[in-house]
Amino acid sequence: MKLLIATIVLALAASGCTTTKPGNGILAPRAYVIAEIQVTDPVGYKDYLAAISPIVEKFGGTYLARAGQTHSVEGPQPTGRVVIIEFPSFAAAQSFEEAPESIAAAKIRHRTATSRIFVVEGSSP
Numbered sequence: 001m002k003l004l005i006a007t008i009v010l011a012l013a014a015s016g017c018t019t020t021k022p023g024n025g026i027l028a029p030r031a032y033v034i035a036e037i038q039v040t041d042p043v044g045y046k047d048y049l050a051a052i053s054p055i056v057e058k059f060g061g062t063y064l065a066r067a068g069q070t071h072s073v074e075g076p077q078p079t080g081r082v083v084i085i086e087f088p089s090f091a092a093a094q095s096f097e098e099a100p101e102s103i104a105a106a107k108i109r110h111r112t113a114t115s116r117i118f119v120v121e122g123s124s125p
Contacts, residue, residue, distance in 0.1 A: 031093040032085065033097070033120075034117070034120055036115065037115040045112040052102070055105060064086050
């Protein structure tokens, strides 16, 4: 039975749907920052990208999608770029959004784009 449980835990961890919290070995769901961004000043927006990318990395984030092609299956088509960033946990994603350097970078985004941004917790193991 212990072997079966260990195999399931390892399979879930390898699948990428969970992450281990440091110190306690408990599997926790990853989290995703999902943004729909309408760039209004492409030149100025480059400054935002330069500022935010190292902050994403600092908090363990990985870009999964960045402004690629989109297709609306239901509801209106996004009018701007769609960005999806994966974080190791919901707490990490929130820490990223609330960090002083993220707030400073957001001021650049507010001048150069309009956006809707969500933090979404992934599925539990």
